[in-house]
Amino acid sequence: MTILLVEDDEAIxxxxxxxxxxxxxxxQTAERGPEGMEASLRxxxxxxxxxxxxxxxxxxxxxxxxxxxxEVPILIVSAKTDDFDKVRALGLGADDYLVKPFSPAEMVAxxxxxxxxxxxxxxxxxxxDVIELRGLRLNRSARRxxxxxxEVTLTSKEFDVxxxxxxxxxxxxxxxxxxxxxxxxxxxxVSTVTVHVRKIREKLADTGDxxxxxxxxxxxxxRLDP
Amino acid sequence: MTILLVEDDEAIxxxxxxxxxxxxxxxQTAERGPEGMEASLRxxxxxxxxxxxxxxxxxxxxxxxxxxxxEVPILIVSAKTDDFDKVRALGLGADDYLVKPFSPAEMVAxxxxxxxxxxxxxxxxxxxDVIELRGLRLNRSARRxxxxxxEVTLTSKEFDVxxxxxxxxxxxxxxxxxxxxxxxxxxxxVSTVTVHVRKIREKLADTGDxxxxxxxxxxxxxRLDP
DNA sequence: TTGGCGCTTAAAGATTTATTAAAAACCATC
DNA sequence: GATGGTTTTTAATAAATCTTTAAGCGCCAA
Numbered sequence: 001m002t003i004l005l006v007e008d009d010e011a012i013x014x015x016x017x018x019x020x021x022x023x024x025x026x027x028q029t030a031e032r033g034p035e036g037m038e039a040s041l042r043x044x045x046x047x048x049x050x051x052x053x054x055x056x057x058x059x060x061x062x063x064x065x066x067x068x069x070x071e072v073p074i075l076i077v078s079a080k081t082d083d084f085d086k087v088r089a090l091g092l093g094a095d096d097y098l099v100k101p102f103s104p105a106e107m108v109a110x111x112x113x114x115x116x117x118x119x120x121x122x123x124x125x126x127x128x129d130v131i132e133l134r135g136l137r138l139n140r141s142a143r144r145x146x147x148x149x150x151e152v153t154l155t156s157k158e159f160d161v162x163x164x165x166x167x168x169x170x171x172x173x174x175x176x177x178x179x180x181x182x183x184x185x186x187x188x189x190v191s192t193v194t195v196h197v198r199k200i201r202e203k204l205a206d207t208g209d210x211x212x213x214x215x216x217x218x219x220x221x222x223r224l225d226p
Numbered sequence: 227m228t229i230l231l232v233e234d235d236e237a238i239x240x241x242x243x244x245x246x247x248x249x250x251x252x253x254q255t256a257e258r259g260p261e262g263m264e265a266s267l268r269x270x271x272x273x274x275x276x277x278x279x280x281x282x283x284x285x286x287x288x289x290x291x292x293x294x295x296x297e298v299p300i301l302i303v304s305a306k307t308d309d310f311d312k313v314r315a316l317g318l319g320a321d322d323y324l325v326k327p328f329s330p331a332e333m334v335a336x337x338x339x340x341x342x343x344x345x346x347x348x349x350x351x352x353x354x355d356v357i358e359l360r361g362l363r364l365n366r367s368a369r370r371x372x373x374x375x376x377e378v379t380l381t382s383k384e385f386d387v388x389x390x391x392x393x394x395x396x397x398x399x400x401x402x403x404x405x406x407x408x409x410x411x412x413x414x415x416v417s418t419v420t421v422h423v424r425k426i427r428e429k430l431a432d433t434g435d436x437x438x439x440x441x442x443x444x445x446x447x448x449r450l451d452p
Numbered sequence: 453t454t455g456g457c458g459c460t461t462a463a464a465g466a467t468t469t470a471t472t473a474a475a476a477a478c479c480a481t482c
Numbered sequence: 483g484a485t486g487g488t489t490t491t492t493a494a495t496a497a498a499t500c501t502t503t504a505a506g507c508g509c510c511a512a
Contacts, residue, residue, distance in 0.1 A: 091335065113321065116319070156488080157488080171367045189492095218497090383500070421501075442459070445510095
């Protein structure tokens with residue numbers, strides 16, 4: 001799960017980052033408003049923690065614009081205790097409003113609660129440990145995979161790629177996005193992805209004209225349907 | 227919208243009730259744990275405001291049991307400021323945790339935010355991800371298209387062009403504009419657009435004298451009406 | 453009604469993109 | 483430092499898409 005942290009104060013940002021990472025989240029950060037706005041639109045971002053007072057583009061504005069474009073939990077963090085700000089932020093579509101200083105444990109608990117609810121309500125089991133899908137079963141913590149109750153052994157990277165697919169069913173994932181999210185790199189050759197997809201298909205016995213699991217969308221990427 | 231208030235202290239209960247009613251909600255109340263548990267299962271209840279310290283059956287327990295049975299927003303209200311309680315309540319599936327004394331305005335804002343989000347996430351797939359228009363349905367993230375519930379497969383560019391049309395209904399798009407926005411190029415031959423439009427019409431079974439979807443405007447471009 | 457301009461159509465050629473297999477680089481373990 | 487497995491790169495091949503072309507048709511105005 002990836003959390004985006006938009007916060008201009010470096011000390012606070014690092015503190016929050018540490019706690020979220022300790023809780024097992026992947027954390028991306030942004031310092032300034034416009035940068036935060038852009039980052040929050042990235043599809044791999046599962047939740048946004050947003051400071052209200054930011055340079056150039058404030059949190060209210062980001063919140064409003066983001067809500068127009070994407071359905072992602074937004075947790076506002078602010079030093080302002082004023083009722084007016086709380087009401088305004090929540091009215092603009094924020095999911096929560098935390099007043100600084102807050103306890104890191106509470107923040108982590110709230111982040112988890114928002115993600116869990118989002119999962120529950122949208123039916124995306126991004127948090128579930130065992131995911132099942134047309135005969136394909138993944139145990140994420142054990143990193144094991146079965147096809148029609150027959151276990152198949154995937155290598156580490158192969159598992160990561162397949163996991164990305166099953167946690168994003170019905171979505172087209174471009175090679176670039178897969179590479180970004182699994183390898184976490186910007187350099188490198190995306191044809192690596194192609195090869196891994198081939199290996200996965202091979203192991204899932206998913207070759208042939210009409211792949212059962214990972215479909216190819218020419219010029220766009222790959223898609224796994226539920 | 228109906229709110230259930232489970233709170234044993236009469237003064238607080240009446241205060242909260244007044245504010246919620248002033249905000250236009252219908253309010254039901256319950257004083258004791260078991261009574262609250264039962265009431266919260268009633269289908270007309272859209273959101274539950276739950277005190278933690280209740281006689282006979284405490285808020286944690288109600289929260290846990292309720293979550294097993296129903297998907298309804300739960301807002302915990304408590305005098306306990308302890309992190310431990312917050313983390314526990316949120317972990318059990320509560321949607322929010324407010325510490326007493328809180329401002330009524332904030333409570334009302336939070337109640338509204340929870341209801342709005344619940345609507346957003348459950349009421350139709352929300353997110354302008356799926357666009358429907360006179361029998362034509364597009365799923366943008368999956369890049370799939372249906373005509374009268376029959377799926378049609380478009381190529382990548384074809385999809386891009388059609389997406390441009392459905393996101394700009396009623397607008398005349400000139401070939402130049404389409405070329406600019408889909409191809410992102412300034413050089414090149416705009417007759418490519420013509421060919422793509424033809425292919426799309428063909429696949430949508432939109433040929434014939436009176437096209438159902440993409441209309442030709444002589445000397446101007448094309449238009450898709452809503 | 454007719455000429456011209458713009459749109460449509462179909463098909464061939466060019467280009468892009470994906471697949472595959474095999475080799476090379478990498479990595480952990482013994 | 484050899485070994486076996488994994489991961490990445492590479493290059494040839496295959497497949498699908500995109501673009502161009504050219505001929506024909508239809509709309510509109512003179």
